[in-house]
Amino acid sequence: MPEQTSILDPRGIGYAYYLSMQKHRKKCAQFDVITNQGQAYGDLLQRCIEAALAMENAGLKPGDFISICSGNHLDVCVPYIASLFSGFITASVEPAMSAQEITNLLNQVMPKIIFVVPQAVGVIEEIVEKFETKPLIVVFGENKKYINFSEFLIPLTSREEFTPRKPDDLDETSLVIFSSGTTGKPKGICHTHRSMLSSIKDSNNPWEVLKFKIDFLLANGLQLATYLSHQTPDHIKLENLVHLCIGGYPISKEQVLEIRRKFPKVQMINMYGQTELFGGPFLYPLYDGRKLTEKYPNLIGIPRPSVAWKIVDIETEKILGPNEQGELRLKTSAQCKGYHNCDSSETFDSEGWLRTGDMAYYNEDMCFFITNRIKESFKYRGNHVIPSEIEQVLLSHPSVEKAVVLGVPHEDDRNHPMAVIELNEKGTDVCEEEIVKYVEMRVDDKNRLRGGVKIVSQIPLTVTDKINRFKLRQMVLSNNV
Known part of the structure; x- marks a missing residue:
């Protein structure tokens, strides 16, 4: 495994958020184009601290779970960041899920507080009625029965009084993300201070929010393939678009070339990732990334320096060489530590390598390609x-x-x-x-x-x-x- 290029902060991921938000307090943190409202990091930091204090006041202890059931708005990230400050663990669900799906997920973590949008209150209320210990319900908006999020916060009198909690060690769980359930029942994937800090360490592309100046677009491959078959982008102005990143669904070489034809000035990137990995294990080098994508339309990039990899025969476990297809296995400090209350033995091999479940190969230029899911x-x-x-x-x-x-x-x-x-x-x-x-x-x-x-x-x-x-x-x- 490659040596880490920097030492991870033992104070944890919450402290990293806290310091960064203080440092950039006057910069725009987020902008809601629907309401035309923006928020600076300083204001966001204050609300996150107020939320952390409120959750502590509600009796939560480090290691307790909270859940968020909401779409995007300016407040949705506040409980999540606050949980990182205080050692709570966020495990979120989607309002678009069925009642049974939400029930199955929440039963895995039994949250002490659920932050929910008004339109999902009825479903959440019905679900938690069956829980032995009823969680506190906090609503992002007005509700006659449950407390409003803004009223839930505890006003901050002095920012200097608050310090994020330091974890006992960096392998302490800081976030649980439920798998998508595309090939089996969803499981709670446990990420740690170590995996999250490692991802931040690998990030070297700073940016800030600019209203309507979109230069980076992340698209689902299935949606993009459907888009290509129905309409052309002639009426859409994307003069600022620089990078088009595709993930979530494989697309063919022919579709890649069709996208290139319609967006000739844009660098298209096939992103590879898994929920078990906090951050992508592959990158596109700045100096010749466009040349590589033109030469190999379907590549997913080259390995990051901090990621160890191998391709193995799925039956013999033999390590394979260039242009030989086998299972991609990875080892990185950004990988999860396992599943919450579930057996994780099949996720890692005997040497601690993450079994990705993806068939892959690499070529003489060290470019990697995904060919199929083993489970499929x-x-x-x-x-x-x-x-x-x-x-x-x-x-x-x-x-x-x-x-x-x-x-x-x-x-x-x-x-x-x-x-x-x-x-x-x-x-x-x-x-x-x-x-x-x-x-x-x-x-x-x-x-x-x-x-x-x-x-x-x-x-x-x-x-x-x-x-x-x-x-x-x-x-x-x-x-x-």
């Missing part, structure tokens, strides 16, 4: 089937909007590839047999859709707009598609 691949007879290869063929059909390939159990062959597709407006007359034949003419024998094709009106997505393969597979196996 399956075997037809003795052959490995990689769903993404078939999905790209399906997406090349002019009538297919979205496509997912799954392995359906077969008594003799282990699995048969089956496709679930969503059609676009051109697909009114397309039938399953046509899609099966279209794929058959373009793939190897092992990739033929022997399990057939199902056309659905909507493929299930997670709240982060990723295809929910876990839910879709359950639907297929129970004949609900």
